[in-house]
Amino acid sequence: MFGKKKQYPVPNAYGLTPAEQVKLTSGVDFWGTEAFPQAGIPRFRMSDGPHGLRFQAGAGDHLGINDSTPSTAFPTGSALACTWDPALVAQMGTAIGREARSLHVDMVLGPGVNIKRNPLCGRNFEYFSEDPFLAGQLAAGWIKGAQSAGVGACLKHYAVNNQENDRLRSDSLVDPIALHALYLEAFRIAVTEAQPEGVMCSYNLINGTYASDDAYLLSTVLRKQWGFRGTVITDWGALNDKTAALNAGTDLEMPGNRHLFDKQALRDLASGRLQPAALTRAVAKIAQLAQKPRPAFTGDRDQLLRDNAQLAEKIEEQAAVLLKNDDHILPLTATDKIAVIGQMAAATRFQGAGSSHINAAETVSITQGLNAAGITYTYADGRDQKKAVAAAQAADKVVFVAGLPETAESEGFDRETMALPTDQNALISAIAAVNPHIVVLLVAGAPVTLPWFDQVQGLLNLYLGGEHVGTAAARLLYGAVTPSGKLAETYPLHYADVPSSALYDRNTLSVAYAESLYVGYRYYEKAQVPVRFPFGYGLSYTTFAVSDSHLSQATVKPGETIQVTVTVRNTGARTGAEVVQVYVGNDPDAALTPLKTLQGFAKVTLAPGAAQTVTIDLPAQAFSEWDDQAQQFVLPQGQRTVIVATSSAAAEVAATLPVTLQGTSRTRRAAPIPAWYRHPQGLPVVADFEKLSGRTVTPPHQPRPGEFTKYSTPKEMGQYSWVVRQITAIAKQQMIGTDHPTSAEDRFMETTIMNTPLIRLSQQSSGALPLAAVDRLVAAANRHYTGLITGRPR
Known part of the structure; x- marks a missing residue:
């Protein structure tokens, strides 16, 4: 109980007093909820995902990224998405769910379905796609799989959370069409098709309101429009105002913070x-x-981990994307004299850094995978360029392993560039000068620029392929399996081609989504910007033909579903898989409308010469447009096309089928839409966005003494306050062990400390940083020394 008894206008639900009810709405520790045995409410245990289980025994140690029980490290989300296989993703969800139950975990925090707005987002390796339909379908598979094992899934991060820099206080400014048609759509699909037990609200603000306080998103959209029946849980430390959050639709604040805000909620x-x-x-x-x-876990956990390691390998084999194969350099043959070059061949990255970091039960590097397969090769790590070039010159073919270092991709901060390390680029070019027969294995969680692309013959994108990436790589290189992955995101030629490139991370607190829904292929196609690799692209060691495409009917009415049927034939000499992709083509002159959008797909595995007929449903929703006044998707009238293809590129279109929509005649928006949103050319500008959205972008501002608040960060305040600098240094020593971190995990921890608002640090400190101390630190930074003593900031 809290203080003296008062009368509260709330019933004693579950036999709990009002104070106990308020207490239940905040966690008891870092991973669990309060228990009230007398009311029949046990403790509920959560753990991080989404590409494996990060389980910390007991109460956990806040952001102890590496302090976790060994579990299976599956391919990360960016790799997983390239399988285009919701059923395979469901198998992974089930596997993670079983590992969770083996450790008495009730909910896994995943999957993440945030849209890849910009390739520099530090957390892109965790997310699926730039396309909401693909992301939503894969998320639904993950959720169904995990929950089939009796474990709750917690879909995240809701919503419009597309950057890591200043993520705890950034304001995502977005127009309503982009909000619903792009940024919420993957969540809508996952919720309506799979009903996750939880949805995690994000840290950021959306159009001026913190996600935890956003009644429109949490109650109107999530619960009323989509029919969500589960629990809304904050991201760890994302609660802004406990009362506003509960009123808006948030249910549970995590982590436990010794009930920092309960007394205020009771008042x-x-x-x-x-x-x-x-x-x-x-x-x-x-x-x-x-x-x-x-369900209780039955069986042997060690055997479960061994089985799941095989599943992780299978997923990576289906996820890897063959991007170039000139002169059929792949697959390699047993008679090829091979040189393997690159440090990442022996120390192969298989995951990113942050809260998703898995303590892998076992790992297989690329060289270990080749060794296990009995492959003979010479190896040079590349640190001595002369030795590497000599090894390449003496070989028939070169396998170069290139990729991003572990410090480049992490939760908590964004990448600074799309470039690979300069020494890797230079070494590939030097090797190409003496031996052009190069296959590059790419190890990175997000797109990178490829300045040497025309100098190599082969390129196989492994992404971050999980703990058995080395075994999978060896099997892919030598043709034991045929690559079948398709890109779930566009690879631009240059970062300057990205529609958000001029604005991304330039104003991290007031973030204009000026490109609206023109993200990824939705922008590149309509703006006629050439790309390195289009969305949905991927080669194979075999060939396919897609034919006999037809619709069940040529008209669509509200509530109807039509079918597109195609025949896929393997015309090559190897067993392989093709992904049939179905897009809806739109009026090219329509404003805020992409040329086409993905609305269906199916992956088909075929033996040589075999054929299969595939039918894909297209409900009226696939042709509908968001009507903000009606607050729903509405089927319009007019002509559209159904496009059957094997990627988003025009060259890979198999059929274009006309269809007539018999929906509602929509009234056009009264206010004029800036021309860029009808025919995007070049990059968008903030002034046009403000006209489109009615939002005002706040210019960047560096706060000074007298302006600091509890939402200010140690990085900001430390410039002016010796006290803040000293406390920050102590925190870094205690949490990281050094003032000068070098590893990705330590850098994530440092960024968390330095860039987290003081109030959020207090919420995650388990009492180590009480609210009174927050007030004193703010007072010190503001040079209000009386407040430093009294704890009452101005």
Whole structure:
């Protein structure tokens, strides 16, 4: 109980007093909820995902990224998406769910479906795609798989969370069409098709309101429009205002923070600011999670990890994307004299850094995979360029392993460039001068620029392929399996071609999504910008023909579903898989409308000479447009096309089928739309975005003494306050062990400390940084020395 008894306008739900109900809405520790045995509400245990289980025994140690129980490290989201196989993703979800139950975990925090707005986002390796339909379908598969094992899935990060720099206080400014048609659509699909037990709200603001406080997103959209039946959980430390959050639709604040805001919530309940119905809902949702019967794990966990390692390998074999294969340099043959070059061949990255970092049960590098397969090769790590070039010159073919270092891709900060390390680029060019028969294995969680592309014959993109990436790579290189991955994101030629490139991370607090829904192929195609590799692209060791495409009917009415049927034939000499991709083509002159959008797909595995007929459903939703006034997707009238293809590129279109929409005649927007949004040419500008959205972008501002608040960061305040600098140095020593971190994990920790608002640090400190200390630090930075003593900032 808290303080003296008061009368509160709320029933004693589950036999809990109002104070106990408020207490239930905040976690008890870093990973779990409060338990009230007398009310039949047990503790509920969560752990990080999404490409493996990051389980910390006991209460955990905040952001102890490496301190976790060994588990399977599956390929990360960017690799997983290239399988284009929701059923395979479901197998992975089930596997993670079983590992979770083997450690008595009730919910895994995943999957993540945020749209890849810009290739520099530090967390892109965790996310699926630039396309919401593909991301949503894969997320639905992951959720169904995990929940089939009796473990709850927590879909994240809701919503419009597309950068890591200043993610805890950035304001994503977005127009309503882009919001619903692009940034919310993957969440909508995942929720309506799979009903995750949880949805995690993000740190950032959306159009001026923190995600945890956003009643429109949490109640109107998520619960009323989509029918979400689960629990809304904050990201760790994302709660902004407990009362506003509960009223808006947030149910559970994580992590446990010694109930920092409970007394205020009780006062607000007594005063009427906290709505009794909101508290009752939150209590019911949390109890629903905690009371759900979950199966006990039966079997041997060590055997489970061995089985899951094989599944991780299978997924990577299906995910790797063959991007270039001139003169059929791949697959390699046993008689080829091979030189393997690159440090990453022996120390192969298989995951990114941050909260998703898995303590892998076992790992196989590329050289270890080749060794296990009995492949003979010479190896040079490339640090001595002369030795590497000599090894390449003496070989028939070169396998060069290139990629991003571990410090480049992490939660908590964004990449600074799309470039690979300069020494790698230079070495590839030097080798090409003496031996052009080069196959590059690319190890990176997101697109990179490829200045040497025309100098090599082969390029196989492994992404971040999980703990058995080396075994999979060896099998792919030598043709034991045929590559079948398709890109889930566009590879631009240059970073300057990216529609958000001029604005991304330039104003991290007031973020104009000026390109609207023109992201990825939606922009490149309509703006006629050439790309390195288009969305949906991927080669194979065999060939396919797609024919006999036809529709079940040539008209679509509201509520109807039509089918597109095609025949796929393997016309080559190897077993392989093709992905049939179905797009809806739009009016090229329509404003805020891409030339086409993905609305269906199917992956088909065929033996040589075999054929299969594939039918793909296209519901009316696939042709509908967001109507913000009606607050729903509406089927319009007019002509569209159904495009059957094997990538988004025009050269890979197999058929274009006309269809007539018999929907509603829509009234055009009264306010004029800036010309760029009808025919995007070049990059968007903020002034046009402000006209389109009605939002005002706040210019960047460096705060100075007198302007600091609890939302300011140690990095900002430390420039003016010796006290803040000293406390920050102590925190780094305690949490990292050094003031000068070098590893990706330590850099993530340092960024977390330096760039987290003081109030958020307090929320995650388990009492180590109380609110009174926050007030004193703010006072010190503002040079309000009386406040430093009294703890009352101005």
